Amino acid sequence: LSAALADCTELKISPTTSAEKQSTQFIECVVCHDKSSGKHYGQFTCEGCKSFFKRSVRRNLTYTCRGNKNCSIDVHHRNQCQYCRLKKCVKMGMRKEGVVHL
Template identity: 40%
Template structure:
């Protein structure tokens, strides 16, 4: 029997790909931008774009300032216009940094 290298064992144990994915109904929309959701990310149905935006904002400890009134529309075609309002909507819609 061949021994498994320790690095492979550790990778397998801590790999995020081992997490059990929650299935969502086909056609479920992202609660932030209304694009097609790819799964439950940070505790809410969200698309890969909003999931990645939220993760990067957290990891990089980014702060954004709205250049307008603080209530910009965040939708599939305009989700990148105001990062401040997009991040605010992520939190408002229940995205959990610990999720």
């Protein structure tokens, strides 16, 4: 037993770099590319997009785009056009039937 323990103490585990940690632990939101908090309504999304989608579906909200219905939705611009954000949620595969109506 002591020989086995002696062997274990000689093992060296190389620490992972921050880039390696980030690449293995970071899954991005399919809608805005922020850090995903998990799978919500069928897709990996951030808390913001999850809540926005749930609120929009539960309240049966309709939005209007002030642009050309092709607005950029990313972490910095996701709150600028609700129409395009909801459209992208659906396009990326978020399922409305997954939202529980209260």
